[in-house]
Amino acid sequence: xxxxxxxxxxxxxxxxxxxxxxxxxxxxxxxxxxxxxxxxxxxxxxxxxxxxxxxxxxxxxxxxxxxxxxxxxxxxxxxxxxxxxxxxxxxxxxxxxxxxxxxxxxxxxxxxxxxxxxxxx
Amino acid sequence: xxxxxxxxxxxxxxxxxxxxxxxxxxxxxxxxxxxxxxxxxxxxxxxxxxxxxxxxxxxxxxxxxxxxxxxxxxxxxxxxxxxxxxxxxxxxxxxxxxxxxxxxxxxxxxxxxxxxxxxxxxxxxxxxxxxxxxxxxxxxxxxxxxxxxxxxxxxxxxxxxxxxxxxxxxxxxxxxxxxxxxxxxxxxxxxxxxxxxxxxxxxxx
Numbered sequence: 464x465x466x467x468x469x470x471x472x473x474x475x476x477x478x479x480x481x482x483x484x485x486x487x488x489x490x491x492x493x494x495x496x497x498x499x500x501x502x503x504x505x506x507x508x509x510x511x512x513x514x515x516x517x518x519x520x521x522x523x524x525x526x527x528x529x530x531x532x533x534x535x536x537x538x539x540x541x542x543x544x545x546x547x548x549x550x551x552x553x554x555x556x557x558x559x560x561x562x563x564x565x566x567x568x569x570x571x572x573x574x575x576x577x578x579x580x581x582x583x584x
Numbered sequence: 585x586x587x588x589x590x591x592x593x594x595x596x597x598x599x600x601x602x603x604x605x606x607x608x609x610x611x612x613x614x615x616x617x618x619x620x621x622x623x624x625x626x627x628x629x630x631x632x633x634x635x636x637x638x639x640x641x642x643x644x645x646x647x648x649x650x651x652x653x654x655x656x657x658x659x660x661x662x663x664x665x666x667x668x669x670x671x672x673x674x675x676x677x678x679x680x681x682x683x684x685x686x687x688x689x690x691x692x693x694x695x696x697x698x699x700x701x702x703x704x705x706x707x708x709x710x711x712x713x714x715x716x717x718x719x720x721x722x723x724x725x726x727x728x729x730x731x732x733x734x735x736x737x738x739x740x741x742x743x744x745x746x747x748x749x750x751x752x753x754x755x756x757x758x759x760x761x762x763x764x765x766x767x768x769x770x771x772x773x774x775x776x777x778x779x780x781x782x783x784x785x786x787x788x789x
Contacts, residue, residue, distance in 0.1 A: 466593045466610050466770060474598050474763065496602070519597050543603035 471518040476542045483522075485510050485560055486553025486573050491524060491537055492545040503545050506535055509553065509573055511560040515539075525563060527571070532564065552576040586683050587666045587788030588613045589636035590771065592694065594781045598762070598772070608762050608772045611692075613787055615678045615769060619655040619663060632669040634679060635660035636784075662784055681764050681771050684787070688761045694778035694785040699750035703727075708744040754778040 483489050490507040508526030511534070515521055520539040525532060537544060553573040563571055590613030597607045620633035637660055641649060644659035652659045655676040671683060684690060704710040704727040713728045714720040727746070730739045756777060763772040777785055 466612065466768070467596045469768060470596065470598070470610055470763075470765070470770065470772065473765065476599075494603070538599075538605060540599065541603055541605070542599050542601065 467517070471540075475518050475540050478544070480539075480544075480547040481549050483510055483547065483549050484552070485513060485558055486555030486576075487549055488551040488553065488573070489524065490548040490550060491535075492547070493537070494543040494545050507550070508533075508535075509560070509563065511563055513558070525560075527567070532567075552578070585666055585668050585788060586670045587634070587664075587786055588679055588681065588683065589616050589634055589662055589664055590614065590785050590787055591637070592777060592779055592781055592783050592785050593770075595776065606762060606774055607776070608774055609777045611771050611773060611777070611785060611787065612769055613681045613771045615680045617652075617655055617657045617660065618673045618675055618677050618679065619652060619657065619660070620665075621673070621675050622665070629667060630669070631665045631667045632673060633663055633665050635663040637661035664786060666788065680766065681769055682766050684761050684764060684771065684789070686761055686764055688789065689758050690761055690773070690787050690789045691755055691757045692759055692773060692777045692785055692787055693753065693755045694783060696750045696752050696754050696778045697780050698748075701747060702749040703746045704744060707746060707749045710744075 487510050488508070489510055490505050492503050492505050495502055495504050506524055506526070508524040510522055511525045512523040513520065514523070518540045521536050522539060523534055523536050525534045527533070552575065554576040555573060560573075590611040593610040593612055595607060595609050597605050599605050614636065616634035616636045618632055619635045622629060622631040622633070624630055635652065635655075635657070639659045639661045641659060648659050657676065671679070673679065699706070703725050705712055705725045710727060712724045713726045714723040716724065730743055756775075759777070760774040761771060762774050764770070771787065773787070779785060
């Protein structure tokens with residue numbers, strides 16, 4: 464086993480999150496410490512980037528808040544991420560959706576991926 | 585002083601329980617064998633010679649084999665002397681990472697990556713001469729004037745110029761020990777340390 468992997472197996476949190484891709488709409492529930500109180504803040508938006516590998520990977524979530532685009536980078540292995548909820552799977556052709564930064568309104572929508580589910584019949 | 589010889593493995597970043605991310609370097613440090621004990625009486629100064637990394641006997645000279653046989657150990661790749669070692673050790677005994685404690689401040693000595701022949705902008709932080717436009721030509725990374733004209737009529741000694749950069753012995757002080765894994769001989773040190781992955785570094789205090 465490589466040394467870096469060994470170190471992270473000892474130290475890093477082993478939380479399991481649902482799989483998500485760029486284009487998906489997710490909610491990240493993030494722990495925030497104010498003074499000595501801890502509360503959970505949720506950040507809902509589209510994943511526009513997944514970067515890095517292993518325990519140092521990050522992902523970027525973009526949302527439009529009061530007409531202003533807000534992007535936030537989350538480290539995937541951060542102990543402060545409480546949970547991740549995948550709201551919608553997006554149908555996109557790129558791994559990095561930076562073109563979303565130039566778009567607004569209707570053109571900034573991401574087409575939802577339609578899945579064929581057999582068990583509902 | 586206390587110290588150990590190690591091999592730089594690579595960098596990563598870890599989180600502390602409050603969620604703060606720290607960049608760390610993983611170093612495989614020791615176990616080092618004490619291969620010579622120098623004393624004030626016999627050598628004029630007190631020191632311990634530590635050796636690290638096994639080497640095959642067929643790649644060693646006879647004098648190396650005999651030297652390491654005194655410590656009843658196989659020939660080693662790297663040996664380094666540490667003066668006035670604060671821990672009492674005899675020849676043949678081993679030193680492991682647990683001489684350091686988590687949270688301790690240490691010094692790391694290594695050899696920086698070689699950069700080759702570099703100009704003054706990269707090597708000495710000059711800002712170059714002139715601008716891109718206004719009749720300038722080919723001067724953006726130039727060193728500029730080397731000194732005065734007739735009064736001196738020579739270039740002063742120590743004038744910073746282009747040349748070989750890197751591959752220097754560098755000591756970084758005040759690095760913090762983040763974590764120690766005694767079973768694997770790994771030590772995590774905050775921040776970066778000199779040299780490429782696999783290079784030999786000294787951790788000392």
